[in-house]
Amino acid sequence: MTSQKRRVLFHRSWTKYNGGTSGGQLKVRDAYEHLLSSENYAPALYYGEETVWFDNPGNFWLRYRNEGLADWEIDEKDILFFAGKDWKVLDEKTAKNPPVPIVNIAQPRHTRPEDPRYDYLQYPAIRIAKSSVGKQILEDFGVNGPVFLIPDAIDFKLLPDPNPQPEYDLLIVGLKNAPLAEQLYKRLQNRNRWRRNKWKIKVQLPPKLPTRQDFLKLVNSAKAVVFLPLDAERGAEGFYLPALEAMVMEKLVVCPYAVGNIDFCLPNKTCLQPAYEPDALFQAALTALKLNEGARQGFIQAGKEISKRHDLPQEREAILGLLDRVDEIWADDTLFSSKKQ
Template identity: 35%
Template sequence: MRTVLFYRDFRLFRGGHLKTWDYFNHVLASPDFAPRIAFSEKTRWNATNPWMNAREYVVDWHRFRHPDAFFIGGASWPMVDAHPDAGPDIPVLNIMQHVRHADAEIKRYAFLGRKAIRICVSAEVARAVTETGLVNGPVVVIPNGTDVEIVPAGAGPDRQVDLLIVAMKQPDLGRILAERLARDGRRIELLAERMQRTAFLARLRAARAALFLPNETEGFYLPALEAMAVGALVICPDVVGNRSFCLPGQNAFRPRYAVEELVRETESALALPPAAACQLLEHGRRTAAAHDLQGERRAFLDLLHNVDQLW
């Protein structure tokens, strides 16, 4: 059995940690590969850490010898260099979860010339890094998958909230939009602080529509896909990485990231006739079903079985 050694610096729960947890479990599900993971000294061990109840797989980075592959994020290249077994014979799987990897002003850009098998969570990320002309090694697109159960039409809890504003990354803008969109009788809930994922998904399930306020650029933006799965109308601005699955007029509203456009598109979503809303929601469910976690697992395990040829 071959071992894949992961590395994370977990201080606050973020989407990047969740996706690495998914990939860790993909390896765990394989009969041919075994995962191990090391953490930084500053890692926080609490209920938000997905590996809290998987401590038997945690190892010391420097003392765990002879891994068959490294699995790292874009900022963890110094850890590869520090490993006693690092060298040209051990493949490096580098997950790339943001279009910012192609930004020459950030530290991760300098690592694009390092040889790696780069796993991009969207075609937009792959395009961004490839267009730099610096990438050394194959670039593989595995679109993000979700394990959120798809809620059939007419099923699930009562929609107690008309509009959920997801503003953990943009709380000030969220407050502005909550005021702009307030109407008599309209039930609006603003999420401006981070919360555990189970609580967040429960809020999504209770919402008729969700207005997302991500960073101005993202590599994918999984919460919008999760909202499609649970049957909430999605209003999510164009943040580059969501262009492949947030499709205006088909399964979502995708305005330009500007206050007036966000207000206008959200009002349009809330005013949709029932038949049009049902059609948009059904297309959203189909999009979520096409991005299931099992599909992501199959693609990644196929890559692992061909890692020597790719390397």
């Protein structure tokens, strides 16, 4: 780190084999890499003592395994960049009265009392929301500190080129709702046999594939994709990258409303958006299978167009811009319900 650069301290940890492979880990890793290439900031990593490094190629932090700090020590000029359960690295006294600014990615589901991150919302922080509705939910809840909207972005260079000859007519992505995914798959296959259709249908059930590239390759193998994100009863999504990635890969997307996808999953424009219940999903899947090419292309082109708003350089610019204002924002006590310095 050079003296000209300000340190931004990250805290990460996991204890599960696939703990480093989630979308949340991906986006914090992206934020870390945005700062790595910046002129004004020097990101630094601390891995919690409970962290276990499994032989898992899907862990987004694997390349930075040897770059973790030996100790967690906050310098007076630091900025802390938190997401998820990163707050646990602070004792309660420090969390209530942070000695330095904290930037915190927060999700709408954190406002549910049963969520393990619920209590963190009382602590002062400059928060990042990923969707317009997510921002509103956090503000209406009354998080301690201002909320800024920075939508997730994708690295277009990592996406495979759209497959001109997909193997499957329909893929059901069911990692987050396996029982419903399996039910939908069986129902569509029964319809397939009963009507003597020749649709090729595939369902993805747990466990996760080894890497995100494996997942993207699977999505690219289908003509249309039904996504089953977290529903409202389980806290919904903060953003939901897979549906947007599928749009870039020119898939016809079927995706119910999941809060975080509101700004790019536009019903009957960029996707089919049935109610999140079995009959509606079944009918939407049938519509996707039967849709004529002209209508399908309409959805695909609208999806590709909206995806242009989510390019990685735009995300980088927004995060760096927020960090440039951190001291100004942190000093304005009117933006926080409680904060002592």
